[in-house]
Amino acid sequence: MSTHVEKTGNSLIQINPSKAPIPFIxxxxxxxxxxxxxxxQVLFKGHEAVYGVTREVPWGLLISTYAYFVxxxxxxxxxxxxxxxxxxxxxxxxxxxxxVMAFVILLAGFTQIGMEIGHPIRLMIYMILxxxxxxxxxxxxxxxxxxxxxxxxxxxxxxxxxxxxxDHETAKVVGFFALLVGVFATSNxxxxxxxxxxxxxxxxxxxxxxxxxxxxxxxxALLMVIHNIIYGWNIxxxxxxxxxxxxxxxxxxxxxxxxxxxxxxxxxxxxxPGDAYLSAMALIKGPLSKNFxxxxxxxxxxIPFLIIAFTKARNTRALGxxxxxxxxGLFFTRYDFIVAGQLxxxxxxxxxxxxxxxxxxxxxxxxxxxxxxxxxxxGLFLFLYFMAEKFLNLETEEHH
Amino acid sequence: MNEKRYAIxxxxxxxINCKACTVACRAENHVPHEEGAYRIWVTALExxxxxxxxxxxxxxxxxxxxQNTPCESVCPTRATYKSPEGVVLVDxxxxxxxxxxxxxxxxxxxxxxxxxxxxxxxxxxxxRLPEGREPACVETCPTKVRVFGDLNDPxxxxxxxxxxxxxxxxxxxxxxxxxLYYIIK
Numbered sequence: 001m002s003t004h005v006e007k008t009g010n011s012l013i014q015i016n017p018s019k020a021p022i023p024f025i026x027x028x029x030x031x032x033x034x035x036x037x038x039x040x041q042v043l044f045k046g047h048e049a050v051y052g053v054t055r056e057v058p059w060g061l062l063i064s065t066y067a068y069f070v071x072x073x074x075x076x077x078x079x080x081x082x083x084x085x086x087x088x089x090x091x092x093x094x095x096x097x098x099x100v101m102a103f104v105i106l107l108a109g110f111t112q113i114g115m116e117i118g119h120p121i122r123l124m125i126y127m128i129l130x131x132x133x134x135x136x137x138x139x140x141x142x143x144x145x146x147x148x149x150x151x152x153x154x155x156x157x158x159x160x161x162x163x164x165x166x167d168h169e170t171a172k173v174v175g176f177f178a179l180l181v182g183v184f185a186t187s188n189x190x191x192x193x194x195x196x197x198x199x200x201x202x203x204x205x206x207x208x209x210x211x212x213x214x215x216x217x218x219x220x221a222l223l224m225v226i227h228n229i230i231y232g233w234n235i236x237x238x239x240x241x242x243x244x245x246x247x248x249x250x251x252x253x254x255x256x257x258x259x260x261x262x263x264x265x266x267x268x269x270x271x272x273p274g275d276a277y278l279s280a281m282a283l284i285k286g287p288l289s290k291n292f293x294x295x296x297x298x299x300x301x302x303i304p305f306l307i308i309a310f311t312k313a314r315n316t317r318a319l320g321x322x323x324x325x326x327x328x329g330l331f332f333t334r335y336d337f338i339v340a341g342q343l344x345x346x347x348x349x350x351x352x353x354x355x356x357x358x359x360x361x362x363x364x365x366x367x368x369x370x371x372x373x374x375x376x377x378x379g380l381f382l383f384l385y386f387m388a389e390k391f392l393n394l395e396t397e398e399h400h
Numbered sequence: 401m402n403e404k405r406y407a408i409x410x411x412x413x414x415x416i417n418c419k420a421c422t423v424a425c426r427a428e429n430h431v432p433h434e435e436g437a438y439r440i441w442v443t444a445l446e447x448x449x450x451x452x453x454x455x456x457x458x459x460x461x462x463x464x465x466x467q468n469t470p471c472e473s474v475c476p477t478r479a480t481y482k483s484p485e486g487v488v489l490v491d492x493x494x495x496x497x498x499x500x501x502x503x504x505x506x507x508x509x510x511x512x513x514x515x516x517x518x519x520x521x522x523x524x525x526x527x528r529l530p531e532g533r534e535p536a537c538v539e540t541c542p543t544k545v546r547v548f549g550d551l552n553d554p555x556x557x558x559x560x561x562x563x564x565x566x567x568x569x570x571x572x573x574x575x576x577x578x579x580l581y582y583i584i585k
Contacts, residue, residue: 047497048434048514055436055511058499118497118517126477126494137476137500197470197574198506346508352417352458353443354436355508 012159014393020230021386028383035376038369039115047118052367056355057342061366062116064335065374067189068218069109069381070144071211071334074182075219076102077151079249081182084154084175090245093238094223096158096394101226101385102178102219103151106144108381115373136192143185150178159392186212193341200271201279201341206264210257217253218330220246221304221323228320230389235316247313250326254305261301275344282343282361288336295332299325339364404485405551406465406524407579408535409561414543415458417442421537421546425462428525428536430515437511439463439522440537460545462537463488463509463522464570464578471501471510479519485550486579487526492518506574524548551579 042050053060080098083091091098114120123141131138157163157171190208193199223246227235235243268280283292304322311318342364349357356362366374388394425431425440440462448455465488472480472488479494480501495518502510502519513520525535533539538548549558558581566584 046514046517048512053499055502056508058502116498118512119495122494123477123496123498126479126496130478130494132473132475132478134473135476135500137474137498141476192500195474196500196504197576198504198508342503346506347443347461350446351444352419352441354438354441 012161012393013391016390016393018230018232018389020232021389024229024382024386025390028379028381028386031375031379032383033379034372035111035374035379038372039376041369042115042373050367050369052365052370054362054364056345056362057339057364059116059338059342060364061335061370062112062373064331064338065377066109066112066116067211067338068331068334069105069112069377071186071189071215072218072222072330073102073106073109073151074147074186074212075215075217076105076222077147077178077182077219078216079219079223079246080154081175081179085172085179086176088245090242093242093396094227096396097226098219098223099151099154099158100388100392100394101222103148103155104384104388105222105381106148106151107384108377109144110148111377111380112373115376136188136195139188140185140192143181143188147178147181147185150174150181154178158396182215183212186215193338196341198275198346199279199341200274200276201268201344203276206260207337210260210264213253213256213260214330214333217250217257218327220250220253221326221330224250224316224319224323225327226385228317228323233317233320235320240314240316243316243319244313247308247311247319247322250319250322251305251308251313254301254308254326258301258305261297278344278361279340282340283336286359286361287343287363288340291332291336295329296336299329300333301329304329403552405579406485406487406529407549407551407558407581408524408538409547409549409558409567409581409583410460410545411547411561411583411585412457412459412545413583413585414545415442415460416543417444417458418542420540420542421460424536424540425522428528429520429523431520432514434514437513437520439509439520459582460537461507461509461570461580463505464507464576464580465522465524467577467579468575470504470506470574470576474500474504476500483526485529487524488521489523489526490519490521492516495519506571506576507578 076098079091080095082088083095117123127138127141153174157167160167187208190211193202193207196202224243265280268276271277282288304326307318307322313319343361345355345357345362347353347355349355419442422440422442429439431437431439442458442460445457445459465486469482469488477494477496479491482488510519510521534548538546547557547561549556551558553559562581567581568584569578569581
């Protein structure tokens, strides 16, 4: 265990002279306004009128974006836990940013699920009054709720002035639980899908594993992107080791993702003519094939992996570029995962069946309203995070 | 203890695809005329044979009221529940519209009811049963495709039909143990 002790700046409010956060704050506000408009539309017209999800594909873009945000948050918490609880100094050097980012992106995720669920208030009431403990969604609420509280405690601890040795011990324990609960939350999210009798593509251990690994990879990628933005693509040398370590996590994560893809797709193909086969084929040469080959494999696997491999994770700018490309690609990964499993119809699309299909698959494309709620999540993340960068001291000072 | 166990036995060879059952269901249960909003349906199966000896079957269907209920097990608030007679019902007031039950149902039997702001599905017309009335789809069918009754009563028509006929159930491989039985003739 390292003897590293970190010390955070004494003043909570500290205006960052850098102008780097300002454009992102403005973009965040614009996206929030767009999302706010869509929220009003949903409140006045109802979900069904605004969203493009259907009886056949009940979960669409918003669930995908929810997964994107919350899994990235738990990935960040995992990396933070490595720094706090397990003494990996390189990660604790950016612990403030990790905690703020994980907290804010979790909130962004909650906007998506809050706007997706028809009665979010009722959810909170009946999850307490009559919870169904066999339902994975209950545990999703429990784990992500606890994760939010843990991150809030971490926020308090990293910003607490005049930190004592006891605070650092507390931070270790809290960091460990953030890591642990994060892994449970994300793997349970795989179970939310894996428990659906009708959707064989989601069954098995694959998604729970894949979501945890891709979440940690996303956490590393996002940290590299944000640091590049904040430091104007010229990250200070003192953070080179941290960026290099994050690059290695990301490279290893992508390699594991590719490994899991290989066996998931191959095993799904051999279930022909089952629904898992249909879902896999929807990805390989069906309606999601562009997303899959270009987005999931090209942007989230091949290109960032090549960048990391060729630069040996030493060039921080290249890592930032790899991070951006990965985070764009990861959106397709999440979207495809959610949608592909639902495309096989539950009965043949014959006259009178009520089901419409093209080439044996039902269809879904997000509505403008869903994209605007997607913007709401991004707006909240960009606005809150870069406001924190502008007005809070997110530099983690250290001494040994 | 309530010992009733309700089921529907269907003789699809009698179906003439008049869709009276779908109309009766819609009227009885105030199912809105909106896209994707229906509790029951009648699928025209593929044409069989060669011209001029063509043959077509129809397959009326609805919620299967599964004994192993995939929709119930994923419902976080227990909005979906089973009555003592095994009828799968939705408590509109508890439904949060997370739609997990819709994605879990292998029969695509559920939909969002825009007026109730909750998930809706076939209830075997549960509200009519205390009056001794059959579900609307059963009552209205001119050729008596559907027979409704208690599987625990050996003298019920459904029990007799299942005793004397071969039958299949939809997607038995999903281990849902459905309560809709289709007679094979």
